Amino acid sequence: xxxxxxxxKGSRFAYAFIIYLIIWCIFIYSPGIDLRHFxxxxxxxxxxxxxAAGLSYEHLSMRGLKNLSPRRIWWAIKYVxxxxxxxxxxxIDVAYRVLHPARPIKPGIVRxxxxxxxxxxxxxxxxxxxxxxxxxxxQIVKDRYYIHWIYxxxxxxxxxxxxxxxxxEKYLKEVFD
Amino acid sequence: MKRILGGVIAVLIFIxxxxxxxxxxxxxxxxxxxxxxxxxxxxxTQDSVPQHYLDEGKKETGSTNIVTAVVVDYRGFDTLGEVxxxxxxxxxxxxxxxxxxxxxxxxxxxxxxxxETASKLLFGFIILFGAYIFVHxxxxxxxxxxxxxxxxxSFLLLYLAYPRFHAEHKNLNIAxxxxxxxxxxxxxxxxxxxxxxxxxxxxxxxPTYLFSAGVIPVIYVAVGVKVGSELxxxxxxxxxxRE
Numbered sequence: 001x002x003x004x005x006x007x008x009k010g011s012r013f014a015y016a017f018i019i020y021l022i023i024w025c026i027f028i029y030s031p032g033i034d035l036r037h038f039x040x041x042x043x044x045x046x047x048x049x050x051x052a053a054g055l056s057y058e059h060l061s062m063r064g065l066k067n068l069s070p071r072r073i074w075w076a077i078k079y080v081x082x083x084x085x086x087x088x089x090x091x092i093d094v095a096y097r098v099l100h101p102a103r104p105i106k107p108g109i110v111r112x113x114x115x116x117x118x119x120x121x122x123x124x125x126x127x128x129x130x131x132x133x134x135x136x137x138x139q140i141v142k143d144r145y146y147i148h149w150i151y152x153x154x155x156x157x158x159x160x161x162x163x164x165x166x167x168x169e170k171y172l173k174e175v176f177d
Numbered sequence: 178m179k180r181i182l183g184g185v186i187a188v189l190i191f192i193x194x195x196x197x198x199x200x201x202x203x204x205x206x207x208x209x210x211x212x213x214x215x216x217x218x219x220x221x222t223q224d225s226v227p228q229h230y231l232d233e234g235k236k237e238t239g240s241t242n243i244v245t246a247v248v249v250d251y252r253g254f255d256t257l258g259e260v261x262x263x264x265x266x267x268x269x270x271x272x273x274x275x276x277x278x279x280x281x282x283x284x285x286x287x288x289x290x291x292x293e294t295a296s297k298l299l300f301g302f303i304i305l306f307g308a309y310i311f312v313h314x315x316x317x318x319x320x321x322x323x324x325x326x327x328x329x330x331s332f333l334l335l336y337l338a339y340p341r342f343h344a345e346h347k348n349l350n351i352a353x354x355x356x357x358x359x360x361x362x363x364x365x366x367x368x369x370x371x372x373x374x375x376x377x378x379x380x381x382x383x384p385t386y387l388f389s390a391g392v393i394p395v396i397y398v399a400v401g402v403k404v405g406s407e408l409x410x411x412x413x414x415x416x417x418x419r420e
Contacts, residue, residue, distance in 0.1 A: 016301060020305050049305065052308065059300050119294045140290040
């Protein structure tokens with residue numbers, strides 16, 4: 001395991017509390033909610049966010065409040081269109097392979113490497129790869145990913161990695177590392 | 178021969194089902210035709226229990242969700258019994274598994290790195306969602322039992338994330354006992370203040386607001402915590418001694 005810097009307990013707790021309060025507001029939102037409803041729901045939300053944060057702040061994050069730095073959030077927002085575009089491209093590609101009468105597939109499992117260090121970053125990359133059709137993360141061992149690929153263009157770690165990861169890694173590195 | 182027998186059985190089943198379904202009112206049927214038997218006064222009346230819940234439930238209990246009004250208010254005593262049954266089941270599973278698991282210690286294989294990281298990440302969010310479900314029991318579908326089950330499932334994720342994780346039995350017992358005491362305490366308070374066990378003595382408030390329906394949210398929070406800690410205890414017992 002790579003040693004990661006760990007923030008103070010207070011910072012991690014505060015981070016968990018803020019995140020949970022935001023999620024709570026998403027839970028309770030409904031169109032036409034008025035102020036009195038909101039105040040009641042929000043005050044209960046503060047209590048439950050404190051409880052949930054107390055139980056789980058150790059598991060949620062290592063860096064605490066540093067996760068909320070504007071640079072990371074900006075890169076995370078920029079990552080969304082990149083991911084959606086990659087997904088559209090992969091969808092069209094897989095649809096082509098399914099509809100083509102000759103069925104041009106060449107399935108196989110390839111191994112690629114990543115330079116991401118943060119476990120959550122690795123998870124985000126693995127899930128991005130799985131969510132784009134045609135590729136699926138089967139296993140992560142340290143910095144190596146084992147990926148099932150619908151059309152193996154290259155068995156080389158370097159080249160296959162470039163093909164599968166696309167732009168994902170660059171953005172995720174800014175968000176998580 | 179077999180085919181004829183099969184055909185006869187199919188026809189018989191069809192006739193029985195058709196006869197049964199004839200009496201079920203599908204669609205619009207004039208309710209005035211229907212009479213309900215009242216065994217106390219030994220007479221047929223227009224008043225039915227379901228209709229009473231639908232018409233008067235909100236007024237009598239303050240709960241927007243009629244199902245919750247029935248579960249926690251009209252038959253709250255029964256719910257107390259259900260929670261007790263769950264407690265007994267959890268104790269039983271715990272004692273049986275303890276005898277079985279004491280000798281053999283299971284080797285644990287680490288889960289996939291994806292599963293481990295995601296479980297740690299999602300743990301708190303699932304707790305929050307469970308809390309959301311049980312605190313809104315009187316407004317939306319759900320309530321103490323599903324909310325508690327969701328919370329227990331979040332602890333199950335921790336068992337996936339850490340191969341040697343064990344829930345602290347002492348803390349679970351404290352949470353469970355406090356929740357049970359709250360439920361019974363609210364009931365006894367109702368007995369003292371109004372003369373009925375589990376009487377809804379708090380102000381009802383306005384429907385659709387979170388602070389409404391009197392004691393129903395209090396009881397449902399207690400039920401949620403109790404069910405959550407009991408199911409976590411069951412999960413812990415099932416996991417056994419791991420190393």
